Amino acid sequence: MGKLEGKTALVTGASRGIGRATAQRLAEEGALVAVHYASNDEAAAETVALIEKDGGRAFAVRAELGVPGDVHELFLGLEQGLRERTGTTTLDIVVNNAAAQTAAGLAPEDVTPEDFDRLMAVNAKAPFFIVQRASSQLADNGRIINISSGVTRVANPEQLAYSMSKGAIEQLSLHMARHLAPRGITVNSVAPGITDNGSPVFDVPEIVEAMSQLSAFKQVAKAQDVANVVAFLATEDARWITGAFIDASGGTLLG
Ligand code: NDP
Numbered sequence: 001m002g003k004l005e006g007k008t009a010l011v012t013g014a015s016r017g018i019g020r021a022t023a024q025r026l027a028e029e030g031a032l033v034a035v036h037y038a039s040n041d042e043a044a045a046e047t048v049a050l051i052e053k054d055g056g057r058a059f060a061v062r063a064e065l066g067v068p069g070d071v072h073e074l075f076l077g078l079e080q081g082l083r084e085r086t087g088t089t090t091l092d093i094v095v096n097n098a099a100a101q102t103a104a105g106l107a108p109e110d111v112t113p114e115d116f117d118r119l120m121a122v123n124a125k126a127p128f129f130i131v132q133r134a135s136s137q138l139a140d141n142g143r144i145i146n147i148s149s150g151v152t153r154v155a156n157p158e159q160l161a162y163s164m165s166k167g168a169i170e171q172l173s174l175h176m177a178r179h180l181a182p183r184g185i186t187v188n189s190v191a192p193g194i195t196d197n198g199s200p201v202f203d204v205p206e207i208v209e210a211m212s213q214l215s216a217f218k219q220v221a222k223a224q225d226v227a228n229v230v231a232f233l234a235t236e237d238a239r240w241i242t243g244a245f246i247d248a249s250g251g252t253l254l255g
Contacts, residue, residue: 216251
């Protein structure tokens with residue numbers, strides 16, 4: 001029997017990359033997973049199909065984050081999907097994974113107010129209101145896992161605005177960990193380093209080789225490497241970890 005049998009989970013941004021691998025991993029442990037995504041219906045359907053092929057249970061929920069009404073739309077789809085399959089809207093696990101990125105090589109001088117607002121809206125504001133909305137329907141001993149990034153621990157001017165948005169999600173973990181502890185709910189941040197999310201850049205050997213040098217293991221991570229860490233935090237085994245920053249960067253932050 002899987003470690004998450006009978007649990008329900010929401011994974012935002014689960015149509016591809018780390019989110020997809022996380023959805024698959026949680027489903028493998030027995031959770032019913034809501035596969036959230038922004039616009040790529042086909043990719044989300046593929047995540048659901050991959051989970052079902054392995055005997056798991058999942059359904060897709062579409063909602064663009066970072067726009068007015070985003071969290072409300074997400075929860076309408078989520079609650080409907082849960083109610084149809086379980087008869088309730090109880091949620092056990094929330095993984096805030098979806099995020100907006102910036103173009104590589106964007107100097108601080110070139111960040112526009114629109115870029116900044118978008119990063120904050122998708123990466124910080126949406127997770128905050130997802131957690132706020134979810135907390136009333138989260139079961140006791142539930143789990144919230146916020147995906148941050150190793151860039152909050154190393155100076156990288158080209159990622160300044162993105163890093164600020166990830167710093168915000170770490171604060172969400174810290175403060176909500178204390179707030180929700182009386183109910184046994186844990187809240188943690190997981191910080192990946194460079195992780196193959198299936199985007200075309202990971203097909204270019206020279207670029208992969210250069211990126212690999214950043215990790216102590218001289219590899220880029222597979223999405224499953226991060227998903228395994230998230231899945232552990234979702235289990236009962238991790239009940240004594242809360243408010244933590246979990247470095248899942250393959251030693252990138254060792255310097
Ligand atoms: P991907 O870019 O591969 O996937 C992003 C996912 O988020 C997709 O499911 C996408 O949906 C969804 N998404 C993007 N924008 C929005 C939005 N505005 N509203 C709703 N959904 C949205 O992500 P990764 O797997 O690379 O990254 C996952 C997490 O890990 C992110 O939080 C990222 O910041 C973090 N991270 C990733 C690293 C890496 O090297 N990959 C390194 C450090 C941190 P759709 O398919 O519909 O567009």
